[in-house]
Amino acid sequence: MTIDGAVTQDEFQGSLPPKKGQYSAYAVCWLLGIGCLFSWNSMLTIEDYYQYLFPDYHSSRVLTLVYQPFALITTFILAYNEARINTRQRILIGYVLFFISTFIIIILDLATSGKGGLGTFIGICAMSALFGFADAHVQAGIMGDLSYMNPDFIQSFTAGLAASGVITSGLRLITKSAFENSKDGLRKGALLFFSISTLYELFCVFLYTFIFPRLKVVNYYRSKAASEGSKTVVADLAAGGIAVSDQNDVEESKAKERLNNKELLKQNIDFGLDIFITYILTLSIFPGFLSEDTGKHGLGSWYAITLIAMFNVGDLIGRYIPLIKVLKLERRSWLTIAAISRLSFIPAFYFTAKYGDQGWMLMLCILLGLSNGFITTCVFTLAPKGYKGPEQNALGNILVVFLLMGITSGVISDWLWLIGKGW
Template identity: 70%
Template sequence: MGDSEPPPRIEGKYTAIVVCWLLGNGCLFSWNSMLTIEDYYVYLFPSFLFVQKYHPSRVLTLVYQPFAVGTLAILTYYEAKINTRKRILFGYTLFFLAVLAVLILDLATSGKGGIGTFIGICIVSGAFGLADAHAQGGMIGDLSYMNPEFIQSFLGGAAASGALTSALRLITKAIFENSKDGLRKGAILFFSLSTLFELLCVVLYAFVFPKLPIVKYYRSKAASEGSKTVSADLAAAGIQTELREATEELKQFERKGMKQLLSENKDYALDLFLIFALTLSIFPGFLSEDTGKHSLGTWYALVLIAMYNVWDLIGRYIPLIKILKLESRKLITTAVISRVLLVPAFYFTAKYGTQGWMIMLTSFLGISNGYLAVCVLTSAPKGYKGPEQNALGNILVLFLLGGIFAGVTLDWLWLIGKGW
């Protein structure tokens, strides 16, 4: 969605790409850490009251999403008036505090389960959703008027968080598998690393990213086009600028409004909704609980989640090869709709297939999710000014999170007939 690359004299491009990758990772690292230790939570919360299972892989995701979608809807509506710097810093700081709270909760309860602990973890899950709406929506909106490679890197980092957490989980499970209280030790190590990483993201966004020359260039350009959301970022970079009242371009943006922006890009918004609705109706709940028992034993769900995350990461980098990138709006929509065939494919594979077929199918779910998401977000129409691009980025992320919310709700349908 960004403009063409600035003149070669603008420095800091590759540093910005690395920082964007780390910040993208930070948007989902703590949340993926929680998803990846599902084997620990299934052990910790086996059952309560009249319900046979807590279903942590489903419940925690379902708690997360209303906070993410509801908050982002409000932030998107008021996007033009919100201080982007404060918004994003709040998001990363809340990620840090929330993942620290999970660690403290486990230490305070000495790894005991129970309804009280489960409610505490659900509250933290809601905090993750609130943080996601501030950080991810704000970052994609912010990067939408910059170099398209920044969005590519940010999305790649978000996918890498899943692959990294899966790899770390497999390593910690192997290290602690034969030790007493091994699951808990692995989880504590996991969240300790997540806490440190989220703190790094706060530092990177607060002190490194805004001072990069190329970032200053794009933000100054956005300010000249009438953006009122970048003034704090420019001040943090040491650039004193007075934002003039609405320019002709900003007036045009205000006449169009959110509704017209959405109308002009409704296919992209719907594509993102459908991509993530389908994916989250299967991952992680179905993969964690409904794939049967195989020779991999307790490793089976972890391997499936790891394969999804690795191939999702690979899929997000395929569009870098220009000949392999889908840019036709009709072809993207056709590919997105065709993924509905994965639902019966997973159903019959879980019922009749071997673990090899399930691993292959899960890999395809991951690669198609990552590939199509990046194609949509980097192919959205150009030609808008900075304020419009920022607003469009927020709109698209809102539909992305809406799709995730729909998906985690639909995921419960797999439990029909199982006495849940």
Template identity: 70%
Template sequence: MAINYENGAPVKLEGKYAAMIVCWLLGNGCLFSWNSMLTIEDYYVKLFPRYHPSRVLTLVYQPFALGTLAILAYNEAKINTRQRNLFGYIIFFISSLMVLILDLATSGKGGIGTFIGICAISGAFGVADAHVQGGMIGDLSFMLPVFIQSFLAGLAASGALTSALRLITKAAFDNSKDGLRKGAILFFAISAFFELLCVLLYGFVFPKLPIVKYYRSKAASEGSKTVSADLAAGGIYAQPQEVEENPKQLERLSNKELFFQNIDYALDMFLIYVLTLSIFPGFLSEDTGSHSLGAWYALVLIAMYNVWDLIGRYIPLLKCIKLESRKGLMIAILSRFLLVPAFYFTAKYGDQGWMIMLTSFLGLTNGYLTVCVLTSAPKGYKGPEQNALGNILVLFLLGGIFAGVTLDWLWLIGKGW
């Protein structure tokens, strides 16, 4: 479809709601495999009781994600976005399949060899996440903010869906022989199928939507060199003529300039996730004590976090309660650190009801603040700059996650190994 411009506004923007649905599914696929691995921690804790899998797997995942994204963000202006995102989703699919194959090949037995294999797959998930999360948020940053919101909601939904599936499979196989493993195998199979679906959605559906074609053409007219393959996939082979007539449009701020103009947003992303990951999932999986829910307790906590994280990502759709003030965001994010002593004393003295409430609040604020920051930051920039800023913010998000999972080990002080 030819894209027409009238005073900088699109003539036709069909496909907005279809694009929102696809963005939601692609966001879901970005973390579905990883959340599947996190959600079956009860299986891995039983399989590898001496290796702290809930902490180690996250700690292995993050350096690969952070290191890969740092390289990709630095070279963002030269990278083919289509190839980057497709490569990431394909790695997700292959790695999910490998988790299933490894479990079947070892007949569900533990041991250091199997654990190393699981850790290697966890690292592959990190590489895939860096390709997809940074690439998609950068790509969506020069489109409508609601697309970013849908993608981020999909990220949270992956956690809620995997938690719901885990509770269902645990209930279904709880009394059967080797029930934990049967539930895990079902998880791996569903995860691999869903990642294959995401490859097909991004490769053949998303680039053909008229509204997506329009915004990618607009980004190309502003000097973006990362969208050409996606434009071709959508049936557009020539950039708009305005580029040749006004070459000054090709000028853009450097990554360094973008970073210093948005350093508060970058710190926001880092601080949101350094707190969240210092508590979730390691502390919730291993350090909350024994309660009447027994083996279900950690699963319920993780499920509550994921559900409220998802709810929190939809709250900013209500404009009246969306926080957009830069100072207000920083104050709210710093205030969340009061949750650290709250979790400590609740784990030590409180009952499971208080812990469930705190975990729900952790998820709610995580989702809400993430969407507020990522939908507010890209405003006022050209397409290539918005893409670069999206990558920078996701880099700080992953940096916060890495710092958080490292700090999570501090909860073990005084408890022995």
């Protein structure tokens, strides 16, 4: 594969990526990260509204349970075939689906005049499934895409994922306060919430279509990946104004040199397990346990929203800690120890919910988020080092599969908190 207008592989050796556009790329990655989970976090953050509409359906748990299998199965299929998939088209499909499904939720609420019932709940569940399908296209696609670029781009994207939670939590607190004393206040706040989310997803479609592929530093890394045999970047380079001519014999020789997915998995199984353990623990507590099983406290209906907000703030801070080099975990054994040690959160949350006050619970939520964000960023930025572009892309996809396996298992485990309580 030769790239017209781009540097050759020989020129890459010893060369440095252009500094121009670095900070723009950080910003765009952060904004795209927000868009990846903005719609889903919007649905999670208005759980007080869905609890009001569907009091008997355990909406916080059911919606998550519907979302995750679609995200996991679709991601697994796409990750298995990632070397042959047009990454640009894949990611754009995801953001367009986020936009459409979020808009449909608004239409559904307006069409039913904000009334509950099984039919409305099934419609909400269908949109949750569509969120999972869209997430599979976007999250693993971008993680793979950024894995052969500057590790700081991954950090910015993962920070954006966490920032979406902070932003949605902040907006929910504002809308709940603004409409608290008005008729249908919960509904008005929810509709405003999803309206903002719909517009933001449309903004992400524009951002990824026209801005990201034009950044010089992004084209540098994509050109480098193409010179190493990556086929997934062809459409992205074309969108950036760089012509790519195919040479099948070159591509085949490069493909033979790269490690296959099985070999990559074998070499990085510890990273995959670190992510799996981290997310099975996190999702066994967040958001279901925090929404339904923490008892009644002085904050009343604000309590669950505040707990979720504290987790999201901690998660965001945790994803910036690895930027401080002395605090970043770069030894694989220490990352595994850190992931396993988080299992202590289960008894901590149980006894705090039963005997502790809200101050202790708020602190635990911050620590849960802090450790979740920290381990996630360390693993995703460390794992791709030492591989070629096509292998780094594949590894990014594989790690997201483990992430979603952990989330799905955590969502199922979250139901165990209901044992003995009656449904």
